[in-house]
Amino acid sequence: MCGSSVKYTHLLRSAFLLVFAILLGAVVASRATDAPKRVLVLHAYNYTFPATTIASEAARRRLLEGSQHAIEIEADFLDLARMPGEEHATRTANFLREKYSKMHFDLVLVVGTEGVPFIIKYRDVVGAGVPVVFVGGSAANYAAMQLPPDITGIMSGFDLDKMLELAERLQPNATRLVVMGGSGRADRGWQQATREAIEHRKRKFERAFRFDLTYDAMLAEVSRLPSDTIVLLLSVYADSAGRPLIPRDVAVAVAKASTAPVYAPFGTYLGTGIVGGYVETYESMGIAAGDMALEILSGKDPATLPPRINPGQAFRVDATAMKRFGLKQGNLPPDSIVMFREPGVWDEHRNLVLATLFVVGLQSLFLAGLLFQWHRRRQAELSLRESEERMTFTAASANIGLWQFNRATDELWATQHCRVLFGLARDTPLTRDTFLAAVHPDDRRIAVNALRGILPGERPAVTDLRVVLPAGQERWIRVRARAYRDGLGTSDQLSGIFVDITEQKSAAAEAELQRQEVTHLMRVSVLGELSGAIAHEVNQPLTAILSNAQAALYLLAQDIPDLAQVNEALQDIVKEDNRAGEVVRRLRALLKKGEPKSEPVNINELINMTIALLRNELISRRVTMEIDLADQLPAMTGDPIQLQQVLLNLIMNAMDAMASMPAAARCVTISTRANRARAIEVYVRDRGPGLKPTTGHKLFEPFYTTKDHGLGLGLAICSTIVQAHGGQINLANDEAGGARAAFWLPAQEDLMAAQ
Amino acid sequence: MTDPGATIFLVDDDAGVLRAISRLLRARGYDTLTFTSSREFLEAHDRSIPGCAVLDVSMPDFDGLELQQALTAVGNQRPVIFLTGAGDIPTSVRAMKAGAIDFLTKPVSEDALLAAIAHAVQVDTENRQVSSEVDSINARFARLTPREQEVMTHVIAGRLNKQIAGHLGTVEKTIKVHRGRVMEKMAVRSVADLVRLAEKAGISPRKP
Known part of the structure; x- marks a missing residue:
């Protein structure tokens, strides 16, 4: 009992292994x-x-x-x-x-x-x-x-011998052989080979070699030949007068003028009116090459495959030309390929007879078929109507309107739900113009252009439009449209859907507002961190103003006031007041809430402004700053406040990163560079401990932070801002140690081109 | 009104502030020397010029407190007043412990600044008087012969001529002559005066 169980298990295991091995083999084979x-x-x-x-x-x-x-x-x-x-x-x-x-x-x-x-x-x-x-x-x-x-x-392969064999077979009674060729350099190569091939044939002819004729003389010569002549036409790139000629055109003219059958060793001459030859077609060349390539691709060493003559050569003859010279197909060598065969009289006749025979039967069948067809069509129409109703209902339930439109005739079909979406009254006709009239005037051109540009086979075009409802409120409608070829082959037929996306749009707008709010709050929070430094920044000019004012007052109180000194003091007061005002202005800009702006931005200037704001923070944190700004940066547009926020964040991060380093090692380097792709690159490097390898990809996620305090929103917001400007930001360890934040922004014209 | 000849050394990395305070002090009759960094000040500082220093606490690279330490380290007694944008208590405590005259917050009122400076200049003057007296005692002490110096250390230890003679292995009469020379050269009339001089100049009595 126990023994048989063991045996059974063993058997099962072997079977499993076998199946596994087969599967594995199959996997390996299929991968190969x-x-x-x-x-x-x-x-x-x-x-x-x-x-x-x-x-x-x-x-x-x-x-x-x-x-x-x-x-x-x-x-x-x-x-x-x-x-x-x-x-x-x-x-x-x-x-x-x-x-x-x-x-x-x-x-x-x-x-x-x-x-x-x-x-x-x-x-x-x-x-x-x-x-x-x-x-x-x-x-x-x-x-x-x-x-x-x-x-x-x-x-x-050019087989002159086989060509001669073909001519001899087709013209068993021929006595004369005329070989004709051009006087060009390429032409002369053929002449010697042809002479030799003729010498090697057993059957002998009265021979004439015509290699030094003008084009007209060639045509005159062939037009006088007795019909028991074999004409071999070689290449004619030029005639004896040096006139350049296209060989195939010469073949057409020679074949037309000739009173005797013309043969040639070139596949290109087929179809010109010559009888034929032992030739190849380009197609057969391609097929042979394809076969050879397949051999090599399946693993054969190309060194073992020497160049080979196209095996696709064959006796190829022109049925029309043979018929013209009364040559019999029965004389053709076996495996000959007869081209340009005309349908025989019998074939036509047979078709006619067959056609006549079937007419009566067909007619009765036709009648039966028509009746059946009529029934089927009714059925189909019914089911089509049902399916259309189902689709319309489903679409309406999903708040989608369906439509079709013919661009050539302006014919429009649309479901009733489209009426609802566009706020059209029940009695308004559903035409292109009534729909267009409902679209917001600013969006009408977009609507028209969107429908005009679509081509069949392209992805559906998506356009978002505002529709003004009769009550005055706006509704966002997304139009998806696709062009297709109708039964007549024109591409003027469009079909598509209308979807109400008002909620989606307002959600997006809401999200954008929230994003702006968070961005603003982050800016405020960064400035909060900087408040001490900023207070100092304002305090300095205030100190100077107070001391100057007191000095001036004292000077004026003297018996003989030194007015020059007083004047200088007052000038300094004005200067210092401007300086304080500048700090306040910078702060106010950063504290301001508002929609992102798009205006010319000088990144270098922004960096200098940001550093000015951070000056005292740098001093109190004992961080030195190295600045390396490129002279010639391309122009760009953007929101200076947001970009300054990015800089502020990155510099603050860099300073935070070095908090535990000795003061002498704390250095932030900022550099800008114009790269070849006409983008502006900005680098912020620190000499802190660098990034932990595991944190890299998470750093730009919201609420991820490596700091003890901090929301983890700084870099996420930087990333959003840079991306909104069409650029990208990344953070990596610098080769020189520490971390390196880099972002690039596209130059003005590139951004415009991208939009 | 103010000590003629007192010079105020101003150190602040902010040129605007430096110019304004300098202007104020000059109007009040002080001489000023201005420096935009601690290093610049240390390199150019002439300790023989009477006056005080007004230092900004927060400066890049080498701040006011470090400058104060650097001065103390080389035995420079220049009185120091600190100016600071953000007067936090730990910093002010550190500064005062290290001997600062005052710790003022920017923007500084004229009265507070002038009062602190007047105080500092007075401290400097006193320091200078003390040190000039010590210098003169040391100069007189240096004029004594080695034997006279030896005798003087015994005298200020309160020993009698007889005891001193016993110590030095000579007769009482000889010691009496030495003592007379000492009193004469040190320009004192009594042993009590001699002891006071020795104390001021840090000349210690000979242990038995």
Whole structure:
């Protein structure tokens, strides 16, 4: 009994372990496949080059379809053809290097031959060791480049032999062979290879090589050929007169003029009217590159994958051109791809017959369907009405009005609750204008602009408006609106809701008032702490005034008064009185309650004023003050009183922090600086014990304090004030010891731009 | 009305206050020297100038109380009056214990200031008289021969010529001649006068 129980437990445990192991394995495996792979696609040219655009798009699709991993693709156009020269290349490399400095790539896909030397030279833009797969170019292009082993790719293959095979098969009776090509530098490369390919074929023809004709002579030549001629058209970048030509355009003209079938080794010529060749499409290049990239991404060493000829080459022929020259599809090599096939007469005919056959059946079905449809539609309408009623009811219960509006026709649909929200009378028609008339005159433009700017697909636009009710009171309405495309594809349809947010707004206003109140109280409480120092500050001028006055009185009482001395004494009295008045004025400003102001602020001046206020506090606490103010600070606007409060708080904190330090070590440093981002930075450093590591993030929370006395509101209020000015504040330990409070405020124009 | 030649040393970091008090005192016939920091005062202070010092208590770096201590530490007897913005009791007690003449609160009334200064100047004058008398006693004492000085310490201890002679291993007659020289050089007529002089100058009697 006991033994079997033990055995059972053991079995259970093994089973559990097994399940656990499987789960663990699954987790590990899924993690391995889950890590996204990042691929950088570099187009050698720009978007307007169809070759690279088609190839890269095909590669991208292949990557996304074929990968086990999530793939993230970044892409850039190097534009090396339109902007030749090293300057552009360096500039582009610098741009990429900076752009991707923080990004790791698993693979780079270079589309277009000219991108390969670029990436070899500027491999560091993605980091050495990131494998590169290129697309395009022929083996001859790469022979001279000495590719590193981790750069591989797909090359174009131009198979002249297969092209000749195609021509021979399609024209079994041909006796003549005319090879035509341009006189450009790039053109001449093809001529020798073509001659050799022709020599190697078993079947011999009467041959003519036409590489030195003018464009017009070429067209004249092909228009005179007997139909048993095979015409091979190579590249024509220029004719013998040196006239630059676009090869594909030449192919169009030659194919049109030719009286004999024309073949070519280039995929680009397909669709120009030539019969075809053993060619590739850019799409097939892209697919092959995608496959190669997938191999590397799944872990294959790129060094084991030498550059390969595009395996996507095939016999591709133009059905229309074949038909024109009476060539038989039966003669095509196996696996040929027939393009531009026209629908056969039979196919059309069959469709017609089938269509006719089905007409009668369809008509009866249609009738039945219509009846059914009519029923369904009634049902749908009923349920739609119900659902609309439900929605309207629910919305009204939630104090929400629903509406739809067509911007083109000004047609408006709105629930009855909108009427309530806007205080519209029962008989007022619900139109755009009646709603607009209810909006507060100051907010009407906002309302109109808000609805005008919304585009389909964007997030709903939110606008808060004031509505004036007939009784005169204001109500805050939040409008959320969304644009969408209607059935006709226009984007003039808007839909949205109205919500009454008056309470929310008044709560926010209340909170703002309370915040102002607390801010003010804190200011008063800080000044309370300073009262002794401030009394001293007023007392000094009073002392001077009294002594001067008594001296003057005494002087005047003399038999021969020294009036010059009396005059000086009186001048000093005036000066000292101004000084006392200045202290009182500063204090009164700080004690004043009021809404935050926005006016030009000179931070350096504020700092000097604050230090003046603190002068005696500094002396009695035996704290020295170092000041390092930047000369050129950008202009800014803000509330000087609030900003002074921040300074006052930070300096008081700094002094508090050093209370236990020996007097000689008590030093507060204040500095300002304009940083590069056109912001004003202010630092307040102390030489106290610094911050405890655990307190850091809590310091700006309300009611958190590290002091024995204190509410814990000082920094919370500083933070609120600085943030309200569009800046930020932080507190950290200074490298030189002690704590460092830093805040920055945006310069005037940046703040305006941000709003 | 005031002692001619008394100079008031004013130390306050507030230039406005300094100028005003200085003006007031000059109008009243005092000479003033003003300093905006304790260090400046200590560096330039000439103790031979008669007068008193009026110090501000609260100054950055080196306050009035510290200045008072620094003066005492070097044996300077300059009478000190304190001025303070906030007259807290512990500070005033400390100042008075350290020998301050007065501890006045700003803004200070003319009468209180002038009274304190008059008192301080008087204390300074007395100090100076005492110290000039001691100086003259010491000068006279220095003119005695070592033997005469020795005899004098015995005389002020109240010993008779016979006892002194016994102590010094000589005859009574010789001691009598020495004593006569001492009385003459110290310019006193009686032993009682000699004892008073010795006390003032801190010359102690010879222990048996």
